[in-house]
Amino acid sequence: MGQLSFFSAEARQPCVGDLAGLLCGPGQALGFARGRAARVSVTVDTHCRAAAVAAALAERGVQARTDLDEDGSVQVTTAFRIDLTGLAGQWLDGSRKVVPADFTLDGGALRLWALASGRWVETGYFLGLDPESPDTHEALRKALATSGLPSTLWTGKEGGPALRVVGRRRLERLAELVGRAPRGVAERTWPAA
Template sequence: MSLSGLGDTGKAQPPPALFPAPESDTPTPGRRRGGAPRNGPSQHGSPVNGPAPGDDAGRQLVFFGADAAEPAVADLAGLLAGPAEVVRMGGTARLSVRVDAAWRVHVLVAELASRGLAASWEPIEGERHAVRTSYTRVLKPLAAAWLNGSTKRPPAAFHLTGRRLRLWLAAAGTPEPPDCYLLRLGPDDQECWESIGVALAAAGLAGTLVGPAEGGPAYRIAGRRRLARLAELVGGPPPAAPVDAWPARQ
C-alpha cells in the first residue's frame, strides 16, 4: 500500500480519506506557501500578516522562518526531533514516522516530494498511519549525523529552523487551547529530549517537557508570545491541514 512521494498515487490503494483532496504543497517560485501574499488573506480565509513596520524581532523571525529558504533534505532533522526514526542499510538510509491523522500523511508526502524523496504509507493500528521514504543514499548523511549505532541522538550542532519546525508540526504538533501547543517526541528517545529542549529554547521557543505519564512525551510551548513566534517560524498551514490544527498568528 503506497502513496508515491512524487505525486503518483497507486490505483490499488488511494491515499487516506481527506476533506477534500488537497492541492500540492510544493512551493511556487515568487509565491508564499499557500499562494497568498503576506498581507493578504490565506486560502483558509484567515489573514496572514507580516511583521509590523519597525519590528526588528519580526524581521528576524521571518529571516529564519519556513519561507526563508528552499526545501532541503537537512530539514528532515525536524522530523527526527519529533517521533521519526531513521535506519541504515548498507550505504543507504530510510526515514519513517507514525502519524495520527490522514492530513498529516498528505502533508508529509508532499514535503518529502518537494525534496526529491519518494514516500509510501500504510495504515497501522489505532487509525494511525506510517509514512516512510525509500532506502536512498541521499539520507545517508542524515542517518550518520543522528545515529550512534542504532540509537537516535541529535548531533552536537543541532538547531531548529522554520522548515524543521514546520515538518515537526506536520508530523506531531497538537494545539492545546487556549494558549499552548504540544510538540510530540519519540517515546523511546529519552536520550534526545534534553538536547531538543535546548534547541527549542535557542529558537525562542522554550518549552516544558511533558512526561509520558502526563500525556507526553512532548514539549509544551505555552503563552501567546511564544505561540506567535512559533506561527511566524513555521508559516501558514499547509493546504491539507485543518486550520485549527496549526498555530495561528496573533
C-alpha cells in the same frame, strides 16, 4: 506585517535536511548497506497528517509511501536513499537515536516537526517527542530554546511526551517560523498566534 525571520520555513527553499524535523518528533532513521543508504519514517495519527507529511517530503524531492498500521495510525516511509545517509549518520549512534551535538532548529525542520506531531492543547502548543528515545528530549528542548522558543517538557500520560510552547510571543514566533498551514492540515494541529 513584520520582517520575515531568516530562519522561517518560507524564507528559504525546502531541502532534504528539513527531514531532521521528523526525527525531532517520533520519526526514525534507518541506515542500510553499511552507511551507503538510509531512510526516514514517521508514524502519524491521521491520514490527513500522513498526506501533508508526504506532500512536504515531495516538496523536498523525497518520495514517500504511506501504510496503515493495525492500530489505525499511518506510517510515512521514504525509500532508502544515498542523500539521507548524512542525516541518519548524525541522528544515529549505532541503532540508538541521538540529537546531533551541533543541532540547530530552523523553520524547515520545525515545519516538518509540527506536521508530524504538533497539536494544540488547552495549555499551549505541543511538539510531540519520541517516547522510545527519552535521551533526546532535553537536547531538543535546548535546541528549541536556542531558536527563540523556550518550552517545558510534558511527560503526562495524555499527549506526552512533548515540548509545550506557551505565551503569545512564543506562539507568534513559532507560527512565523513554520509558515502558513499546508492545504488540508487541520487548524487544531497547526501553530498560530
